[in-house]
Amino acid sequence: MTLSIKKVQETAYLARIAMSDAELNRCHHEIEQIFTLIDQLQAVDTKGITPLAHPQASQQRTVADTVTETDQHEKFQALAPAKQLGYYLVPQVIE
Amino acid sequence: MHFKSLTELKLALHKKDLSSHELVSHYLKRIERFNPELNTFITVTSESALQEAHKADALRARDPDNAPPLLGLPMAHKDLFCTDGVKTSCGSKMLDNFIAPYDATVVRQCRDAGLITLGKTNMDEFAMGSSNENSFYGPVANPWNTAYVPGGSSGGSAAAVAAGLIPAATGSDTGGSIRQPAALCGITGLKPTYGRVSRYGMVAFASSLDQGGPFAKSAEDVALLLNAMAGFDERDSTSLNVPAEDYTQHLNRSIAGLKIGLPKEYFKNMNAAMQKTLDEALTVLEKLGATLVEISLPHADLAIPTYYVLAPAECSSNLSRFDGVRYGYRCENPSDLNDLYLRSRGEGFGTEVKRRILIGTYVLSAGYYDAYYLQAQKTRQLIKQDFDDAFKLVDAIASPTTPTPAFKIGEKASDPVTMYQCDIYTLALNLAGLPGLSMPAGFIDGLPVGLQLMGHYRQESKLLNIAHQYQCHSNWHCQHPTAME
Numbered sequence: 121m122t123l124s125i126k127k128v129q130e131t132a133y134l135a136r137i138a139m140s141d142a143e144l145n146r147c148h149h150e151i152e153q154i155f156t157l158i159d160q161l162q163a164v165d166t167k168g169i170t171p172l173a174h175p176q177a178s179q180q181r182t183v184a185d186t187v188t189e190t191d192q193h194e195k196f197q198a199l200a201p202a203k204q205l206g207y208y209l210v211p212q213v214i215e
Numbered sequence: 216m217h218f219k220s221l222t223e224l225k226l227a228l229h230k231k232d233l234s235s236h237e238l239v240s241h242y243l244k245r246i247e248r249f250n251p252e253l254n255t256f257i258t259v260t261s262e263s264a265l266q267e268a269h270k271a272d273a274l275r276a277r278d279p280d281n282a283p284p285l286l287g288l289p290m291a292h293k294d295l296f297c298t299d300g301v302k303t304s305c306g307s308k309m310l311d312n313f314i315a316p317y318d319a320t321v322v323r324q325c326r327d328a329g330l331i332t333l334g335k336t337n338m339d340e341f342a343m344g345s346s347n348e349n350s351f352y353g354p355v356a357n358p359w360n361t362a363y364v365p366g367g368s369s370g371g372s373a374a375a376v377a378a379g380l381i382p383a384a385t386g387s388d389t390g391g392s393i394r395q396p397a398a399l400c401g402i403t404g405l406k407p408t409y410g411r412v413s414r415y416g417m418v419a420f421a422s423s424l425d426q427g428g429p430f431a432k433s434a435e436d437v438a439l440l441l442n443a444m445a446g447f448d449e450r451d452s453t454s455l456n457v458p459a460e461d462y463t464q465h466l467n468r469s470i471a472g473l474k475i476g477l478p479k480e481y482f483k484n485m486n487a488a489m490q491k492t493l494d495e496a497l498t499v500l501e502k503l504g505a506t507l508v509e510i511s512l513p514h515a516d517l518a519i520p521t522y523y524v525l526a527p528a529e530c531s532s533n534l535s536r537f538d539g540v541r542y543g544y545r546c547e548n549p550s551d552l553n554d555l556y557l558r559s560r561g562e563g564f565g566t567e568v569k570r571r572i573l574i575g576t577y578v579l580s581a582g583y584y585d586a587y588y589l590q591a592q593k594t595r596q597l598i599k600q601d602f603d604d605a606f607k608l609v610d611a612i613a614s615p616t617t618p619t620p621a622f623k624i625g626e627k628a629s630d631p632v633t634m635y636q637c638d639i640y641t642l643a644l645n646l647a648g649l650p651g652l653s654m655p656a657g658f659i660d661g662l663p664v665g666l667q668l669m670g671h672y673r674q675e676s677k678l679l680n681i682a683h684q685y686q687c688h689s690n691w692h693c694q695h696p697t698a699m700e
Binding site: 162195196 | 592632
């Protein structure tokens with residue numbers, strides 16, 4: 121398949137990765153090569169094959185809904201780069 | 216002392232021929248001397264290691280009969296296993312400032328077994344790479360020839376063991392990242408069955424493929440380490456809930472009568488030197504009574520394209536947590552939230568990681584999911600079925616671990632497709648979730664060659680048995696780089 125540089129640019133934005141023009145150009149070229157490899161899959165007849173998402177076919181187990189962790193607030197606060205009144209300070213994420 | 220096996224060092228400690236403090240001090244001096252050249256360690260935890268060594272010696276003196284099995288023996292962890300209070304960088308600028316607030320289960324289990332951590336080893340960023348050239352902390356050199364790569368992504372662990380800077384180390388294997396560097400550095404490395412070793416506290420790359428495992432000089436040492444690392448963990452929802460095994464139990468069993476399959480697809484187009492080296496290794500197995508049988512894994516050629524859809528897809532999802540908000544790298548002076556995300560991730564991730572996130576994002580995006588992601592899941596099923604069919608005929612499968620010995624640093628760095636071919640023989644096992652081992656099988660032009668043994672689900676003991684019997688009748692695993700003496 122042909123992957124346009126515009127498509128790579130859109131994908132980089134979807135993944136929230138800033139790229140310079142030079143980086144984008146190089147990445148576009150390399151991704152095109154990789155898709156030449158990946159596109160081999162298109163020729164495989166997979167009619168009737170069940171997709172395998174995970175090597176373990178068994179169902180996920182459940183656990184009791186009980187508290188197992190101990191309070192480590194002070195330890196985690198000590199590692200935080202910015203904190204105030206027992207909270208963790210992060211950049212504004214709701215605009 | 217530093218090229219002795221873990222088993223020999225264990226005995227020496229037990230007989231009080233040396234103390235744990237002496238042993239740990241010796242390896243710390245080795246790291247200080249050779250790490251500037253090899254770049255195998257990102258963090259060295261000298262102070263805590265020496266303290267632990269003192270405690271181990273005291274415990275052995277006080278209650279020798281109840282000492283943990285690997286008490287006082289040094290080891291290192293790949294820098295993607297979280298270590299309480301110690302930097303866990305994953306080889307990335309993104310986590311250069313990250314101090315883990317807890318231990319990974321593997322780290323805790325190793326400590327419970329008495330092992331002492333001397334530090335955290337270098338690796339390809341977020342475990343993505345086959346040469347250890349993708350680390351924020353610079354490339355690792357192969358101790359057999361420092362102009363060459365050690366393999367990746369667990370290159371720091373493998374090179375450190377090969378150079379005698381540590382007798383044992385952990386690694387992780389998503390597409391060959393234990394077996395490939397083990398082969399290129401001339402040591403023994405095991406990727407267990409998916410779910411055998413807990414992933415709790417192991418920074419995720421591709422969750423359906425990642426599996427931790429041990430590196431050491433010999434299969435016997437690897438069995439000791441796997442005893443410590445393996446086991447059910449409630450904190451890992453994909454952990455196998457099966458009874459614990461003693462992986463040393465069957466090491467000395469005869470391999471006479473075992474059928475070992477040789478997949479014809481893995482031996483085609485092999486260069487003459489590799490073919491000759493592997494033929495000699497296989498002859499040893501034959502002389503020990505194993506029967507070599509040609510088998511077919513008809514979908515072997517699909518492993519690389521399947522892997523390079525599924526692994527990037529899972530990575531793009533897993534690495535979305537690194538957003539510059541909660542922890543890890545954050546860009547300077549973002550103008551708004553979008554700028555914060557874009558530049559934190561653009562500046563914090565390296566080239567290979569960004570490329571894989573982009574591929575993963577693309578194959579999961581609307582309009583492409585069925586053609587790529589779903590199709591790759593179907594071809595994954597075909598690859599798994601190949602192994603299911605093969606293991607109806609044979610007890611284990613043998614193959615080269617890599618197409619060639621180590622290559623020069625920089626040789627393939629600008630060509631990702633060529634680099635991806637390095638894992639051509641290792642990827643399929645991760646897709647199927649099966650165990651695999653690489654052991655030293657000879658040298659070409661002074662560089663080690665690995666033989667891969669593959670097993671059916673939970674057949675690690677069988678692989679270790681075959682490898683140990685081979686190592687009882689060969690001495691490739693006893694070789695060490697003379698420049699590192």
